[in-house]
Amino acid sequence: MTKRKEVLQKHPYSIWFSQKEERWYTHVPFMWSESKKKRINRKNKRDLEDEIVAYTLEYEKLTEKKKSDSYLINLSFEELFYEFMDYKTREVSSTTIRRMMADWKKFYEPHPEFIQKPFLDITKIDMDNFFNDVMDEYKLQKKAFYNMCGIAKQVYEYAIDSDYTDKTPYRNKVNRKKFTPTKKPESSTQVYTDEEKELLCQEMERRLQNNPQSTACLAVMLDFELGTRKGELLALSLRDIKRDRIHIHRQLVERFDTSDLQNMKSLGFFVVEYTKSADGDRWLPLTKRAKELIQRTIDLNQKYGFRYKEYLFVGRNGVLTPDAVDAQVRRGCKQIGIPVKTMHKIRKTYASKLYHNGVNVSVVKDVLGHADEATTLRHYIFNVESQKETDQLVRSVLEEKPENSLKGTAGDLKIIYFPEIKKPGNPENTRLPAHN
Known part of the structure; x- marks a missing residue:
């Protein structure tokens, strides 16, 4: 006491x-x-x-x-990692912590000879060997590799900031030939063709008739008109609509209990007043179809008494979860007989449709909420035509006769002869004209 x-x-x-x-x-x-x-x-x-x-x-x-010196001398890389993660849980979101823990368990824990070594004794060669062993085992693409090795980089940065050491063995020296090439996937796996979109929307209408209380099917159809991220779509509110435009400025996120890093549990989904990045805060134009779908959603919510802080897509327990719309898309694709394509691929379909119909890539970037055009072009622009339509388009272009094509034989063409260019004389004999 x-x-x-x-x-x-x-x-x-x-x-x-x-x-x-x-x-x-x-x-x-x-x-x-x-x-x-x-x-x-x-x-x-x-x-x-x-x-x-x-x-x-x-x-x-x-x-x-x-x-005490003995604490640092005996502190293993694994112990340092968990000390670092205790600090990190106050700095970043729980979803980031969850991803980092997944990478730790997958790539680091299978190598006790590395993680159980005193962190002060780990050399640059030790770090190089560890990274190369992981690459040999998993054949990672570049992005996955940098996420994995970023853990070691941050752990040693934390050690330096904590005055445990003044140097780091991290140097990211790995044979770049070991990277699995990043190939852009086939368009047929990334976007919906017009026919697939039509069939999926028809299936959503059928499913809605069977279960009119669930507005998840309307959310799926609306995303073809907005191209938002799934979390942004489910966080839409009536307050966001201003005449013919809608304001995207919040999202639905999942949070996790980080008190036990080995067994992180979901705390549920929460609406937050920010988007994935600053560029995600944007206004989108509403099509006639979009306004019809929004009005139908409002009508169903009123009919069945669903209301939660003016959010559009709600049920008896509040805002619909991502699982609700994912399930409708998954079952819908299977019902119409096409490979399962996720909600995120509706977003890619939206972007590709705009781009291939003449919308400048800078505009496409803005409506998607991207920071740069390179991301949009590299990851979101695909061919939305079917293979048959693509072949037909290519043939029509190649077989078309240009209006201003040259007629007749080569003998009919006027040939322009340019005068022969003589070699310059000796520079020493060259004289500039005298000034008067």
Whole structure:
């Protein structure tokens, strides 16, 4: 009790109660953030004080431990990684943490000889050998490789920032010939042809008749008119519509509990007031078809009493989840007899349709919410015609006779002869004209 009282008296941060959230808040010391503190909260003030005491005592032990040379000498790369991840959970989203943990488990954990080695003893050669072993095993494409090796890079950057060391063995030296070539996939696997789109929309209408309470089918059809990301589509609200345009400025995201990095569990989906990047905040024109689909969605929500903060695509439990629309697309593709194409490929269809109908790539980039045109051209522009239509188009162009084609034989053509160009004389004998 004496120690408890002492800790609470020395606690350097204020303790306050949030009327809105009905919880007690304070800050505690945290060496891995720029502010050197982190915020904690509890429902009861007594519980918050208990957490302050427990955290402070543990933090003091850890701080003293880090001051000892033996701690750093014996600290393995694996232990350093988890210390780094404890810091990282305060810096990035839980989805990023989940992806990093997936890469760690897949690429790093199968190599105990590397991750269990004291991080100060790992040499550049050790790092090179590890990266090359992973490449030999998985034949990664360039993007996947950089995501994988980026973990090691960030871990050592954290070690330098924590004053554990002043150097890093990371140098990303790997034989580039080991990269699996990144080939642009076939258009038939990436976009819907006009016929496939029509069949899928007909199937969505049929499924909607069988289950009129679910507006997921309307969401699928609307995305052919908007080309938004799935999370952006499901976060649309009536407030976003201004006459013939709609404002894309939020998204639906999944969050995870990062308290146990080995067993991260989903906390559900949440609407957030931002998009994937700053360029994602944009206005889109509404087609006549889009406005019809939106009005049908509004009518169904009113008919069945579904209302949640004016969001368009809702059910009894709030905003529809990505699984709801994914399931409709997956089952719809199977029903009409085409390979399953995801919601993201509706977005690619939208982009490709605009581009091939004369819309400037700069405009296509903007309506997709991309930062640069290269991303749009490389990953979103595909041929939306069927193979039969493509062949027919190529033949028609090659077989067409140009209006201004030359007639007659070569003897009928006027040949222009250019005068022979003589070699220049000796530069020494060249004289510039004298000025008067």
